[in-house]
Amino acid sequence: MKCWPSPAPPPSIRIYSSAACRPASGSSGRTDPNKPLLNRFARAYAPGSAFKPLTAAIALQAGTLDPNAERSIVGKQWKKDASWGNYYVTRVSESQTAVNLSKALMYSDNIYFAQVALDMGADKFLEAAGKFGFGEKLPVPLAIDTSTLSNNGKMRNDVQLADSGYGQGEVVMSPLHVAAAYTVFTNNGTMLKPVLLMNEGQKSEPWKTGLISADVAKTVTEKMTEVIENPAGTGHDAKIEGLKLAGKTGTAELKVKKDTAGQENGWFVAFNTDNPQLLVALMVEQVQDRRGSHYLSPKIKNLFSPLVGKKQP
Numbered sequence: 001m002k003c004w005p006s007p008a009p010p011p012s013i014r015i016y017s018s019a020a021c022r023p024a025s026g027s028s029g030r031t032d033p034n035k036p037l038l039n040r041f042a043r044a045y046a047p048g049s050a051f052k053p054l055t056a057a058i059a060l061q062a063g064t065l066d067p068n069a070e071r072s073i074v075g076k077q078w079k080k081d082a083s084w085g086n087y088y089v090t091r092v093s094e095s096q097t098a099v100n101l102s103k104a105l106m107y108s109d110n111i112y113f114a115q116v117a118l119d120m121g122a123d124k125f126l127e128a129a130g131k132f133g134f135g136e137k138l139p140v141p142l143a144i145d146t147s148t149l150s151n152n153g154k155m156r157n158d159v160q161l162a163d164s165g166y167g168q169g170e171v172v173m174s175p176l177h178v179a180a181a182y183t184v185f186t187n188n189g190t191m192l193k194p195v196l197l198m199n200e201g202q203k204s205e206p207w208k209t210g211l212i213s214a215d216v217a218k219t220v221t222e223k224m225t226e227v228i229e230n231p232a233g234t235g236h237d238a239k240i241e242g243l244k245l246a247g248k249t250g251t252a253e254l255k256v257k258k259d260t261a262g263q264e265n266g267w268f269v270a271f272n273t274d275n276p277q278l279l280v281a282l283m284v285e286q287v288q289d290r291r292g293s294h295y296l297s298p299k300i301k302n303l304f305s306p307l308v309g310k311k312q313p
Contacts, residue, residue, distance in 0.1 A: 044145035044172040045283060048252030049108045050267040051167025053220050054181055055116055056101055058128035060216045064119045067101040067219055071112055078111045080118065080158055087159055089114045089166075105223045106233045108249065110166045117165025122155040125164065131211055132181050132191065138174070139207060140194050147173040167250060179281035180207065182269055185221045185246070186276040188214040221246050225273060235268065237297035242308045244273045249296070251287065264288035268296035272307055280304070 059065035074097050079088040091110045096103050104112035117125055126149060134149050150170045155161045163169035173181070176194055183192040193207035224246035227233040234249045247270030254263040266287035271279035280303050287295045 042144045044147055044174045046252035047167040047173045049250035050248050050269050052113050053248050055113050055165045057212045057216055057220050059116045059120055061212045065116055070098040070100045073099050073111050102223045106226045108234050113166040114162035117161050122161050144174050147177045175281045175283050184211050185217045189217050238300040245270050246273050266296050268300050270300050
């Protein structure tokens with residue numbers, strides 16, 4: 001899949017969705033629990049933390065988020081109030097107690113983005129995020145699952161809203177839609193229309209314009225750069241000398257209920273920031289025993305390494 005901006009330079013968007021696809025011994029593939037015949041490229045999945053830059057972008061655009069303001073977050077678990085009962089939001093690391101947007105993206109702090117979504121409120125969140133093409137068919141001649149923010153277009157309660165802020169809850173997106181959504185960061189707030197095969201000389205078309213301002217796009221991109229460039233960033237394993245990347249890792253948890261083990265899908269979305277040429281949205285299933293989203297870092301590195309030293313148009 002490719003999306004090209006107009007005017008040049010043209011970044012191409014290539015979507016890779018990967019999972020265990022080899023049928024079990026003696027299986028035709030149809031009864032294999034790994035579902036090797038499933039077209040994962042066309043299916044919608046919980047984006048997990050790959051959704052966080054979108055939450056940041058819409059909150060910045062709405063004026064409900066100050067990127068420099070620090071939130072006091074102590075411990076690994078948090079809940080809004082007693083009305084949540086035994087439910088709480090959990091973050092991976094409790095090393096940071098004064099968390100701003102840069103640290104929240106770099107350490108992938110679920111609590112921070114849950115609070116950002118709550119600050120927006122359900123109506124603003126659904127309206128702003130919905131403008132990114134949720135509930136719509138992607139403008140490509142393929143049967144690709146429609147991305148949704150919730151099963152019925154509404155938020156049942158604050159718990160669902162909080163979970164949605166970090167790409168869980170009932171949020172689902174196809175890999176192509178995730179990649180298309182990230183083009184707002186390379187095109188000053190315009191989301192590009194995906195193109196299956198680009199003819200020579202063909203120019204891209206915007207799909208959604210004015211989603212965020214150029215300043216918001218720049219701010220979020222700068223913060224995503226730290227995810228890879230900073231040694232503390234969750235995507236630092238994908239750092240390439242001589243090529244600056246911005247991106248976001250994600251691990252989406254698929255559980256029947258909280259505090260139980262379940263399947264984890266790893267995400268890594270990245271693009272080169274200087275004269276962008278390539279944007280990749282990569283999803284791999286069942287990474288729970290493979291270092292989570294870190295499993296994807298070498299793959300991202302391999303995809304972008306050919307750009308090092310390459311003269312850009």
